[in-house]
Amino acid sequence: MEEHLKPLGEKTLPEKLFLLRFKVDKDNHLILNKDVCWECDERVCLFICPSEVYRWDEGRKEVIVSYEGCLECGSCRIACKEGAIDWRNPRGGFGVSYKFG
């Protein structure tokens, strides 16, 4: 089949994030109030984030933040009902850089 007639190839979320350029800082810019998170029933952050940086670790009973893949949209801060996310901008020049945008 000709190239332009083939269905759009599917990509998983990690594959999509792999397309992006991140300059990763050593410090996390998404600070959680873990006491609040531990008691939170809804854990909106686990699904609201477009790059799914928040993950529940059942063993450690806490939310793990993979801030390295953050797209800096800020939605988690707005969505968290507990106000438990202290959202800071990453250090200047760090974080995601879009090529198209």
Added chain:
Amino acid sequence: MTEKFDCIIIGAGPSGVATAYNLVNAGLNVVIFERGETPGSKNMFGGILYSTILNRLIPEFWKEAPVERHITRKRYSLLSKDSEIAFDLNFNAFNKPPYNNSFTVLRAKFDKWFAKKAEDAGALIITEAVVDDFITDDGKIQGVKVRMEEGAVYGDVVVCAEGANSLLAEKAGMKKKPDPGIMIMGVKEIISLPEEIINDRFCLEDGQGCAFEFFGEALGGVTGSGFIYTNKDTLSVGIGCPIAVLRNNRLKPNELIEGFKRHPSVHNLLRGGKIEEFSAHMIPEGGYNVMPELTKDGLILVGDCAGLLNPSLYKEGTNMAMASGVFAAETIIEAREKGDFSKAALNSYVKRLKESFVFKDLKRYKDVPEILHSLPGLFKEYPEGIIELLQGYFTISEKSKDENRKEIMRTFKDKVSLWKFLIDMYKTRRFFR
């Protein structure tokens, strides 16, 4: 940095750069702090720039700016789970300058170009510089704290153009943390295709572009919509969904855009494409009803952090952002002549906004987000009903046409309460007018 600037601008997006461009042209000493590697590297939008303001700032900008295509074709479609009805418009008049002031652009390229114009005119743009707070003295904003060594920078006035994620505006007490009902999550993919395939598939000639908007069940039945805009050799494919809707339905943004791309009507437009980029950004749709304080002593808010966005069918954000930048600059030039940067003096910025299309349009469409929220039928029940009705009407069978029509009307009425439907449709008029 001990130098004092006439004006400090936070953010090198359209509103901040428009402010700077006008100020430096009036001879002011201006600095822009941009947290990205380059202006535009943190920015994303759906894809269409309305350019009435830009064309006044830089006449015939399209001759030099990195615009992708000018929009000549618009298509509004209503999706059910697997079908579509659409309204397709082609305007030949939009093929000549100023091209109806509608262009697809890619922000990483466009914002960089626009910032360079301000830089060439004399603005100092410092990239990789995050502003963390304001410097306040006796209630007046005196400058900003930049996250770098000796990061206190002073200015007569500060213009906050930080964007939708309005950390600083909130810190300054200009607004509260936005409600998730009026903040839209925008998720977009850039999908590449050869230019001639795009031309062919979307019935376009070189340079012409189209904007396809998808309503109804674009997001599997929840409030929100999808879009495909043509760039030169890529498509901007995306969705918008209120954060409150994602939250209440426990939906994942990536699954929503995947679902949208799987719809047969969308899927077929993306054949042969290659995903080049995945991005996300918030869109502030609260508009007039949740307008923040726009000024205080020594501070003006512009663009997305001020909530200047028309969420109706026009989806106008960047043009309003640039307009606000122009008004902020005019206000600052005037304030400087009087040597007064108090809130009272800066309030002529608000007056300028009120007298312009910006506030008039925001006011006119102020209830659009609320209306859409109050009509969940628009995103499932009605598109399904209407599409089924039309499908029945066009289904060829050996039933008499009268018999067929009676039958499909009966099915429609079983599904959709006609009165409620008509009342709901009447409520949506604000959306279109």
